[in-house]
Amino acid sequence: MSANAQVHALEDHHDDHGHHKQTFVTKYIFSTDHKMISKQYMITGIFMGVIGILMSLFFRLQLAWPDHTFTIYEIFLGKWGTDGVMDPSVYLALVTIHGTIMVFFVLTAGLSGTFSNLLIPLQIGARDMASGFLNMVSYWLFFLSSFIMLCSLFVEAGPASSGWTIYPPLSALPQAIPGSGAGMTLWLISIAIFIASSLLGSLNFIVTVINMRTKGMSMTRLPLTVWAFFITAMIGLVSFPVLFSAALMLIMDRSFGTSFFLSDIYIAGEVLHHQGGSPVLFEHLFWFLGHPEVYIVILPAMGIVSEIMATNSRKPIFGYRAMVASLLAIAFLSTIVWGHHMFISGMNPFLGSVFTFTTLLIAIPSAVKSFNWITTLWRGKLQMNVAMLWCIAFVSTFITGGLTGIIMGDSALDINIHDTYFIVAHFHLVMGISAAYGFLAGVYHWFPKMFEGRMMNKNLGYIHFWVTSIGAYGIFFPMHFVGLAGLPRRYYSNTSFPYFDDLADINVVMTIFAIFTIAVQVVFLYNFIHSMFYGKMAPKNPWNATTLEWTAEVQHIHGNWDGPIPHVYRWAYDYSKLNKDETDFVIPGQDFIPQNVPLQDNEDELDH
Amino acid sequence: MTAFLVILVIVLFGVSVWQMNRIFQLAKTKPSGHSEIASDKDNNTQGYLMLGFLAFIYILTIVSFWLWYDTLLPESGSEHGSDIDNLMLISMILIFFVGIITQAVLHYFAFIYRGNKVKRATFYADNDKLEFIWTIIPVIVLAGLIIYGLFTWTDIMNVDKDDDPLIVELYAQQFNWKARYGGNDNTLGNANVRLIKGINQLGVDPADPNGQDDKIVTELHLPVGRKVLIKMRSQDVLHSAYMPHFRAQMNCVPGMITQFAFTPTVTTEEMRQNDYIVEKVANINAIRKNKSEELVAKGEEPLETYEFDYFVLCNKICGISHYNMQMKIIVESEEDYKAWLAEQPTLGEQLSKETK
DSSP, rough: OOHHHHHHHHHHHHHGGGOOOOIIIIIISOOOHHHHHHHHHHHHHHHHHHHHHHHHHHHHHHHOOTEEEEEEEHHHGGGGGGGGGGOOHHHHHHHHHHHHHIIIIIIIIIIIIHHHHHHHHHHOOOOSSSSSHHHHHHHHHHHHHHHHHHGGOTTTBOOOOOOTTTTTTTOTTTTTOOOGGGHHHHHHHHHHHHHHHHHHHHHHHHHHHHHHOOTTGGGGOOHHHHHHHHHHHHHHHHHHHHHHHHHHHHHHHHHHHOOSSSOEEEEETHHHHHHOOHHHHHHHHHHHHHHHHHHHHHHHHHHHHHHHHHHHHTTTOHHHHHHHHHHHHHHHHHHTTTGGGTTTTOOHHHHHHHHHHHHHHHHHHHHHHHHHHHHHHTOOOOOOOOHHHHHHHHHHHHHHHHHHHHHHHHHHHHHTTBBBBHHHHHHIIIIIIIIHHHHHHHHHHHHHHTTTBBBHHHHHHHHHHHHHHHHHHHHHHHHHHHHTTOOOOOOOOTOOOGGGGGGHHHHHHHHHHHHHHHHHHHHHHHHHHHHHHHOOOOSSSTTTTOOOGGSSSSSOOTTTTTSOOOOOOOOOOSSBBBBBTTSSSSSSBBBBBTTTTTTOOOOOOOOO | HHHHHHHHHHHHHHHHHHHHHHHHHHHOOOSSSSSTTTOOHHHHHHHHHHHHHHHHHHHHHHHHHHHHHGOOOOSSBBBBHHHHHHHHHHHHHHHHHHHHHHHHHHHHHHTTTTTSSSOOOOOOOOOHHHHHHHHHHHHHHHHHHHHHHHHHHHHHHHGGGGGGEEEEEEEEETTTEEEEOGGTOOOOOOOOOGGGTTTTTOOBBBOOHHHHOOOEEEEEEETOOOOOOOOESSSSSSSEEEEEGGTEEEEETTSSSSSEEEOOOOOOHHHHHHHHHHHHHHHHHHHHHHHHHHHHHOEEEEOOOOOOEEEEEEEOOOSTGGGGEEEEEEEEOOHHHHHHHHSSSSSSHHHHHHHO
């Protein structure tokens, strides 16, 4: 207690320093301020997202109209798009880099990097991250890894093209595919740096959440956003190093003649010396990260959705403890289900049984979360702000995509849909689209916090939302049929199989929806950039939220609060709480009680 | 098509610019409240749109089934396949049931509880009973699915040696398939990529007597009704032998031998007579005919008429021609199969011919 008070005395004293004079470089480039770093993550993430999404446009065009020539191929793909015909090798490169960019650079760094950095200190009542310097290093490593990944696009033989899962031997042997030369080397370097960045970030998030909560902010009073970021950071810390080891061994196999993953290979007319390695080992190592990775992507979105949904429903999140428990359960289970990516990899079928069991268990906490979100809406007073719409759509796509997971996770059913378009539809809905919705919800909701009080245009937001949400279903719902028809993913064209000729229509429909969906993102980009400079100024707490970030100064200052850090007296979800007589809200005329308001005489203290 | 796309993009862009303009104008004349925060009017409009979106999801589902039901796979051509199809059907009914209800509730709540100035939200923080119910229901349902799934899986994956299955090796390489039969002794000779030489493309050990009567072919023939145990090898990178019509798939991994066993129950000829396939093939040929007409008009070769055949395709990214790595599979009567196999030369014969 006294130690706590001392810390606060020190922190309060901190404000007397006045603000350090900042140059352009320390403020905008090598900033150690979490708010600026968060913006850096967001803008880098959005930039990478634009590239990743444009890539998907190219291969969607190819899939829909394989016989037609498109001049844009020649313009963007150069020698791989000669005469407007897409080269099969660049098709594989596009799907590989699209996957890599979207999973790692957009939905991991862009989502978790942005919002963990912005919200952890602001919502727990801290002046900054535990280590501002490490935080800065983390961002710049991320920037470097993005830069290297983009450089790999310009390599002579082409970028990595063995799928984002980079299974050896394909990724290990340049003889097997041109992209496994310098392109793959750069891919591995980029990801190794990315892992370093992610680990530094995760450590920082964990330490900050554990040590730097303001007085009264017990773990059970944390907003669900912070819980989600905290748990995400822990999953990352456990699983990313395993990918690092896999990448390292792959580098050794590629460059130093070891045989971790290679054995008995005859390629390009000669037998390679490699003996005794196993590609299945790589699959285990890869998916030991790869599966938790999808939860690293979705958990922050879940946290953001819980928070925004409660605020805009003007109701507490339903079942706060169950929400935290299910986050923990998902996090734990996420580390023991990786084998469901490998049912038919040649591993022992008994392992398949075990992984089916653990995989289907994950459906339970996921179901609990979905039901709790729906109940949060029940008898609410829904404020249909743009962020809220993204949250509702998130629950919708999460349910749709999650349900097909019950099919994929069943080893017996997986036999026939493994690696078909069914899985592509499944993971795009449940992980890609849902996490992107979480990201967008966060951007619309916390935009005023990021850009010193400016707000995004609401009506442009509505247009963006409706076209995107219709488009997303329009792309990915029909895709299930393509998968159930038995069409493998990563096929440059299915015209070699007349049997699949009747799938041409579906491909055209999906691509048209994709074109519209991608086009409407221009509206978002315009809105984002325009609002950054000319957006209307918001009130200090535009959404009438209870969490601490809205008590911080609108103008960004180092240390977040001009005065002392607010203390916390209640959980984050006192929305529409009535007084003891149930005549009015606890604070008359105001349907929310910020966390820094002490317990009032006219309210009951509830145990949440 | 490019022109169409370009026009589409331009139109779309035009529409969005026009919309933006209109919206900015509208935004200027907002009377009360902050213009970027949802007003009661917005809540109302968006609430109705949520209901509309629910309709969109349902219509999309119905239209998709109506248009594309005939693209789905035909009934299984293998014995275990019908178990998989059963399990699939049960799982599908379950997830559609849950999906339809939860989406309805979600969007209905979004509509009915849209806010206005008068409404007051209910402070409703938790209810242990309710949460217990919707934890335990998924537990029970999933337990059922898991048990059914695991029994099916174990049945499929465990091969009983007493069944005396036909042993066939499926050999994958960039970018084609080969098959090797064990010959009269139904035993495959040992093989390793280090023994690949000349005509011995699968690296069968010439010193192994079991290998002498092996037969290597580029078209897989299987007798109907007999269990076949497929042993898989790959010589270069990962491949995956995917036989969708038999509900069968297994990766081919360089350095190890993987396996998958199934019993074909429907001959190629019977499958061609299957009503569903007849209709599907007719549909495909209609599409191909249209395409052919376009091609002929351009002075190119027309497409061949399609006839149904089983196939194995590669389903693990394996390189540039991954999309065209296929082999025909023919399921036929025991006699036809034997007659066909008798015509194929044994490896021993081929090797001795080479050395002569």
